[in-house]
Amino acid sequence: MLSCKDATKLISQGLDRRLSLVERMGLHLHLLICHGCRATEKHLVFLHEAGAAWRQHHDLPSTLQGDSK
Amino acid sequence: MTPDELSAQLHELQPRLVRFARMQLRDDSAADDAVQEALLAALENARSFDGAAAAATWVFAILKNKLIDEFRRRSRNPVVDVDAEVALGEQLDEQFDARGHWLTPPSAWSDPGASLEQKRFWEVFEVCISGLPERPARVFGMRELLGMETEEICKELGISTSNCWVLLHRARLGLRDCLSRRWFGED
Structure with missing residues (x-):
């Protein structure tokens, strides 16, 4: 069974890469029984979405990916 | 033009x-x-x-x-603020017991979406990011504010992918704590 600490690492990495099947299953099982980690997942997803909202708040272009060359 | x-x-x-x-x-x-x-x-x-x-x-x-x-x-020529990064790591570790389980499980924020509409929220958000040590703050900023991919960030900063993930994990949990305390009013 994953510890909460390891679960938070997977939640964070899940925002940056595709987790493996084993990782996703382990995390899923952990989240079913752990409300602290479920809250954490919502918090981190919120932070992830807040970045795009931050650009919007400051009226910055929504895509900063464009190549300037 | x-x-x-x-x-x-x-x-x-x-x-x-x-x-x-x-x-x-x-x-x-x-x-x-x-x-x-x-x-x-x-x-x-x-x-x-x-x-x-x-x-x-x-x-x-x-x-x-x-x-x-x-x-x-x-x-x-990296200026790594080792003390601040160690302090952040310890602050996060203190939330868990020896087996890695929450000492005090975090609870859900009430209606976080509504905060995005409030000017004051963004001031607190920026204060919280500025309060992080330099490297986690920079990696978080490149990832979430600039919207860059992790691989691109590691390449630009010359750090390993796993190091990038560690920094992002710490930045996110640190930021979560700061917003919980300073905005969502848990203490």
């Missing part, structure tokens, strides 16, 4: 550019220099813009590249 039209447009854009650069660089004079360079580069290309929106997108893209150049330059 004529150079005059563009110059009026850039004048209007400047405060946003400055804010954006200062948030990323945490060094006001370096940020102001980067903005100046981006504005000059835009002026030199005035004729190539069809309209204000194109100019704004272009100048932000230029500025982003200037910031990345600066990050790259700094990562060659």
